[in-house]
Amino acid sequence: MSSSRRIAHLDMDAFFASVELLRYPELRGRPVVVGGRRVPAPEGNVGNRVFGRLGDYVGRGVVTTSTYEARAFGVFSGMGLMQSARLAPDAVLLPADFEAYRDYSRRFKQAVLSVVPVIEDRGIDEIYLDLTEFDEPSAVIADRIKQAVRDATGLSCSIGISPNKLLSKICSDLDKPDGLTVLLMSDLADRIWPLPVSKVNGIGPKATQKLKSLGIESIGQLAQVPVGELQSQFGAHYGRWLHEAAHGMDDRPLETSRQPKSLSRETTFERNLHVRHDRTELTAIVDNLCLRVADDLQRKSLACRTVGLKVKFADFSVVTRDVSVQVPLQGARQLREALADCLKRIDWHDRIRLLGVRASGLTDQQDVLSQPSQLDLWRT
DNA sequence: TCTGGGGTCCTAGGACCC
């Protein structure tokens, strides 16, 4: 066991909202919500900007993120915008600008890399770092990292440091914003066990509910349950993992690079569509999704051996169908033709809320192009 | 007018091969 490791988890504070506050400093201190579809620019005077009001929002969509001031009203990520509008009608609503967030994401990661050479990318706003090789105290390194991030972006982050990824992830959330939590294995019972099981990365709503029904609500309570009992309730694999997680055990290494496994595009409609009455519109949507997936494949020089269709019905049930082919596909027309097979196998029992197209079984485009007999398939 | 969009991993059954 590598109990001598020193692993950090760094999490940007209210990342998307904080980027927006850099752009609109006059909103600082006010409840701000990021989310929803982009609406036409408000007709405010220059120098007298008019922001969207959450209470005026109409339509589908969820909160992507919110400032701490908005969270005080009970508005959190994933909540429906209509619902959040009832809680905080006077909050400012801004559309998400993922291009800007990706730009800031690159900048903060670059800044961290100037201090720590080994990081694992965990998405747009968080990373793991390996501090094992450093000689200085954790607090000193953490301060240096935070300063580098602040200098490069003007943003704050929270850091958790412990012997492994699982505990560091929990720790980075304990002292937000701009926090630092350093945890030793000997602190486990005092600082981790009192927390609810849902704080563990990998215990979601379903598992939390089931644990609650068994009388288990805290991580400490989970740690007291015999592993065999957890395995009979949750299966051999997940049961063992639950037991180890509750005891703070995790020896996963940092993953410093990885290949994408799948790639997808999906869209929720403004209104639910009918498979016959709205056939023209649905066809255009599938075609467009194929174009976007093909474009993504092209940009990443990938092809796929499996294409899938996802349908979400008005009742929120989700059905997927996929099909695999011998020769990898890349062009939009090829994707569309393969999907015809999937479309036939779906029982269209209800109005449709969402359609999605996924490419998996990804291979390098190079491998496809190197098969001369298949070159003619590249015309689209 | 509750409930987005992009991913990963796991499970489980059936086909197929040796």
Place this chain on the structure above:
DNA sequence: TCTGGGGTCCTAGGACCC
């Protein structure tokens, strides 16, 4: 013939995460 067993691929669904 004993209806064995591995191993891999494909498909569908679901939990979970950011």
